[in-house]
Amino acid sequence: MPQRRAVTGRSQEPRRRFAEEVRALRAAKGVSLRQLGERLGWDWSLFGKMEKGETLGGPEVVQALDQYYGTGGALLALWELAAGDHTQFRERYRRYMALEAEAVSLWHFAVSVLPGLLQTPWYAREVLAAGGLKDAELEQQVDARMSRRELLEGPDAPPFRTILSEAVLQTPLRDAGEWRGQVEHLAEVAKRPNVSVHVLLQSAGLHGLMGIDVWYVQLSDASTVVYTEGGYEGQLIEEPAPVLRLQRAYDALRDLALSPAESRKFILRMLEETSCDPST
CATH class of the missing domain: 1.10.260 (434 Repressor (Amino-terminal Domain))
Known part of the structure; x- marks a missing residue:
């Protein structure tokens, strides 16, 4: 600089x-x-x-x-x-994004919306528009979100694991064709060797991460930080004790979810059986 x-x-x-x-x-x-x-x-x-x-x-x-x-x-x-x-x-989100760029491993839980790293442009546009963005600002943010997907690409991309609540896959876009494209993209990304996708069925019941999206970032010094989002607020957590509790909650949640192989079959079956329209 x-x-x-x-x-x-x-x-x-x-x-x-x-x-x-x-x-x-x-x-x-x-x-x-x-x-x-x-x-x-x-x-x-x-x-x-x-x-x-x-x-x-x-x-x-x-x-x-x-x-x-x-x-x-x-x-x-x-x-x-x-x-x-x-x-x-906010400062905490800015710090989280800086830490994410240094991650040697990422894992995540989505309660209602696909993570930005797995979104198509159309999905990102609809999510951001629902949050109040419009016109030029909306398009800028869609482009910005698409650029972040590069984090998962290339030979040095960190391993990324996400657990998707079944509700994420039961909330389609308004355009059925674009929704199908999004789910096809998800199924394709799930084949990458550094990406693991789990689906958490609604029948799994209550769990320790109800109501929040959670990002876990492991850094090169083996430490882990957590960023949680719920509603319109986010919190960056770096203290060892709460981070450990959230890690244990995630481990328990992963035990309840479908395996990556079963999850990909679930996604492909959804495409075949419902033409990617969960409302039918």
């Missing part, structure tokens, strides 16, 4: 300061807007607008820039100041 410039009267306004920083970082990297767009998977014009101060972009876009430039969260912090809304990207 280039040497930090002193905040002056010319650059102290947060939005302007943010635009200056993204402009300076790209210049220091020696890449064009088009090259930046190609490497990060966004339309290059978005970065041009960010550098002109016409838009701030979404948090996932800025996180991708932060990782690409190696700014260690500084760009995200500057974005948060410029956005002026600390509820949009």
